[in-house]
Amino acid sequence: MRIGALLTLVRRDLGRTRGALATSGFGIAAGTATMIFFLALGLGVRTVVLGRVFPIDQIELEPPKAQDPGLLGMLLGGGEPPGVDAEQVQRLAALPGVTGVYPKLKLAFPSSARGGKELLGREVGTSELIGDGIAPSLLEGDGDLKDTSVFADPMARPGPACVNDAGCAVPQYCEMTGGAGAGAGAETGEAGAGAGTTTGRCSEPVPVLVSHYLVEIFDKSLAPAHNLPPVGATMVQRAQGVTFDMRLGDSLLGKARSGTPRSVRVKLVGVSRRAIDLGLTFPLEVVRRWNAEFAGARSATRYSSVIVQVGSGIDTSAVITAGASMGLSPRDTRARDVSVLINGIMALLSLVAGVILVVSASNIAYTFRVLVTERRAEIALYRAVGATALDVRSWMMALSLTVGVLGGAAGVVAARVAAFFADWAAAHRLPDFPFKPSTFFDFPWWLALGGVAFGAVFAAVGAWGPAGRAARVEPASALAGG
Amino acid sequence: MPSDPAPARAVGEHVEARVPEVLDAASPRARPGRRREGGGGEKGGGGAAPSGTVVRTEGLRRSYGDARAVRHALDGVTLTIEAGELVAVLGPSGSGKSTLLGVVGGLDRGYEGRVELFDRNLAKMRDRELSRLRCRQIGFVFQAFHLLGHLSVLDNVLAPALFDPEWPDLRRRAMELLDRLGLADRAEDAPGQLSGGQRQRVAIARALLQRPALLLCDEPTGNLDTEMAARTIALFSELHAEEGLTVLAVTHEERLAEVATRVIRLRDGRVEHDGRGKQGGRGKQGGQGKQGGQVEVGS
Numbered sequence A: 001m002r003i004g005a006l007l008t009l010v011r012r013d014l015g016r017t018r019g020a021l022a023t024s025g026f027g028i029a030a031g032t033a034t035m036i037f038f039l040a041l042g043l044g045v046r047t048v049v050l051g052r053v054f055p056i057d058q059i060e061l062e063p064p065k066a067q068d069p070g071l072l073g074m075l076l077g078g079g080e081p082p083g084v085d086a087e088q089v090q091r092l093a094a095l096p097g098v099t100g101v102y103p104k105l106k107l108a109f110p111s112s113a114r115g116g117k118e119l120l121g122r123e124v125g126t127s128e129l130i131g132d133g134i135a136p137s138l139l140e141g142d143g144d145l146k147d148t149s150v151f152a153d154p155m156a157r158p159g160p161a162c163v164n165d166a167g168c169a170v171p172q173y174c175e176m177t178g179g180a181g182a183g184a185g186a187e188t189g190e191a192g193a194g195a196g197t198t199t200g201r202c203s204e205p206v207p208v209l210v211s212h213y214l215v216e217i218f219d220k221s222l223a224p225a226h227n228l229p230p231v232g233a234t235m236v237q238r239a240q241g242v243t244f245d246m247r248l249g250d251s252l253l254g255k256a257r258s259g260t261p262r263s264v265r266v267k268l269v270g271v272s273r274r275a276i277d278l279g280l281t282f283p284l285e286v287v288r289r290w291n292a293e294f295a296g297a298r299s300a301t302r303y304s305s306v307i308v309q310v311g312s313g314i315d316t317s318a319v320i321t322a323g324a325s326m327g328l329s330p331r332d333t334r335a336r337d338v339s340v341l342i343n344g345i346m347a348l349l350s351l352v353a354g355v356i357l358v359v360s361a362s363n364i365a366y367t368f369r370v371l372v373t374e375r376r377a378e379i380a381l382y383r384a385v386g387a388t389a390l391d392v393r394s395w396m397m398a399l400s401l402t403v404g405v406l407g408g409a410a411g412v413v414a415a416r417v418a419a420f421f422a423d424w425a426a427a428h429r430l431p432d433f434p435f436k437p438s439t440f441f442d443f444p445w446w447l448a449l450g451g452v453a454f455g456a457v458f459a460a461v462g463a464w465g466p467a468g469r470a471a472r473v474e475p476a477s478a479l480a481g482g
Numbered sequence B: 001m002p003s004d005p006a007p008a009r010a011v012g013e014h015v016e017a018r019v020p021e022v023l024d025a026a027s028p029r030a031r032p033g034r035r036r037e038g039g040g041g042e043k044g045g046g047g048a049a050p051s052g053t054v055v056r057t058e059g060l061r062r063s064y065g066d067a068r069a070v071r072h073a074l075d076g077v078t079l080t081i082e083a084g085e086l087v088a089v090l091g092p093s094g095s096g097k098s099t100l101l102g103v104v105g106g107l108d109r110g111y112e113g114r115v116e117l118f119d120r121n122l123a124k125m126r127d128r129e130l131s132r133l134r135c136r137q138i139g140f141v142f143q144a145f146h147l148l149g150h151l152s153v154l155d156n157v158l159a160p161a162l163f164d165p166e167w168p169d170l171r172r173r174a175m176e177l178l179d180r181l182g183l184a185d186r187a188e189d190a191p192g193q194l195s196g197g198q199r200q201r202v203a204i205a206r207a208l209l210q211r212p213a214l215l216l217c218d219e220p221t222g223n224l225d226t227e228m229a230a231r232t233i234a235l236f237s238e239l240h241a242e243e244g245l246t247v248l249a250v251t252h253e254e255r256l257a258e259v260a261t262r263v264i265r266l267r268d269g270r271v272e273h274d275g276r277g278k279q280g281g282r283g284k285q286g287g288q289g290k291q292g293g294q295v296e297v298g299s
Ligand SMILES: Nc1ncnc2c1ncn2[C@@H]1O[C@H](COP(=O)(O)OP(=O)(O)O)[C@@H](O)[C@H]1O
Pocket: A477, A480, B064, B065, B072, B073, B091, B092, B093, B094, B095, B096, B097, B098, B099, B100
């Protein structure tokens, strides 16, 4: 039987059996729509949560937080402070699947900050500032910062010598360089000499990054509570040059162990997924210098953690295992937890959709069983005038596939329409919350294709049995029936 | 009223002149091949006798029911039908006539014994081959017509072409057949709008579409009034006479026997009589039944 002849049969059926086929197709459409809707929702939420909130393609490894020094450690006076040394960083970088290793250094001394008038209309301050330093190369390829070169240690190109900020042209400030290193800084601190006796170099404000998370928390929680205007992430990007004054070595909670507290000027240069969640992120070299000055040489050479970038999520477990052998553990498993959670929810909802599809497949089966029974004489006649059993089976299967494809396509369209309204409702009815996306759905092309294919497959599965029955119709007895 | 010729006029007269044009080259002898090209094939006019065996059965038995209550619808039927015969199979209701037709037409393969169609053992043919044979070599006319209500008259006539592996465009052929059978202006109508006689002729047109070598008719006059039945019988007679089309018609209508070259009487699944019909000539004598000359004997 020619394809054209087969299509002729199917076309005639779509006309005359419209009602029953539409009912079957509706079931398929409903199942496909449910499935596609939930899958797209899962994909969309995953994009937001894992793409923007908790990136899954990186793991941050750190030493145990509260390391018990043990009896021996106490006797020997402390032992090694926790940290990741350069050799461990090298070993992690050599692991298969690792595309990049980026050490992080936390601010190891108390500090505070004040500023933000340009952005918020009035000065705000924090009595306690958390911060870390990252290698500027970590930002490359993220796309968060248009020009990553603005995130660099300004002392790489120091200005003229100075004794205080008055000696530098605004917005530069006088960055104290003290002696040759941390030791010199410590000595100066112990000496308790006035700032005027130390020397420095004029420096551009130190660039800092904040996280999307911080911006969201500020906009959705802090700003309303303190009657401040919200700042969008894009606004922060645009308002580059917002400067803060930062007090190093001194905060509400106490003073640094070494060094003389002093003020520096920092400048907000952007919002980055690499930035610390709540705090400021500086170029690594800056933190290294400041840690040496205020917390001693050790805290300048041992990293507080290391970010390991992996090619795919599959490699993360290998990295976690390797890290464990060095006494390092993942700092944040939220990404994995959330991804497991989302996958679980997606699987559950897809199961619901699957049940609907199974029901619609049995609906198809029922419809086609009735169809075949009703058409026994017609099938027998076709057999009498030359149809093979395979022709009859092909006819029924082609009909069901057509219903499945049309139903699946309708389901995909319905899912998109439903998603549109869900997004609209979320935009208009839901209160603003951190990371509220403009769309909760992601419809990749393969999802639409998969929806249509799913509809076709379930319709075909449903029609398989009845099509076989149709092929086995005994022409002689069916025609004798009158 | 071309759709329904005046009753006073015999159908035979009406159609006679056009037969050769329509049924050209419908020679049953060119059995295995296709003669769709037309023209080149031999014209079967004027009773030119085709030759060859069309149907042969040997000890044909068809049983229904299970082992406890087995019932033989056909119980040892042996007969041979040669090309060009017009065979009337008579017998009371339940004697196995329809069953015989189903087996011989390759619609019912649940038989025992041996059946040959065009010299090929039916049991050894695969569904594809047998279906192709039904498509191209055999035409069926059923008592209930079995027209498809959702299709136009023309599409009903064209139904066999759908299942031909070549899906030939036979619209012209179909229109010629409808024209010949006086239904040209009903081609686009639904079968439901036609009278019983008209439907019967649509079914006949459908059976003839592929220029079959063998026409199998089950009670072709069963649903017709006397007048229409007479005309249908006349039509079969013409088709047979002019084309040498082999016809196997099952009926309890004695009038069909009058135009048949051979009459077979079935009773309880057995051949009770097999003999020359009134048109005599080519009737094959013998077999199980008594010799000819008993055609008029009622059953
Ligand atoms: N599909 C069937 N199942 C059971 N019995 C059948 C079937 N078809 C025919 N028969 C029986 O076979 C016998 C012959 O039937 P049939 O060939 O239709 O007779 P006819 O056409 O001569 O009236 C009948 O007794 C009938 O009941």
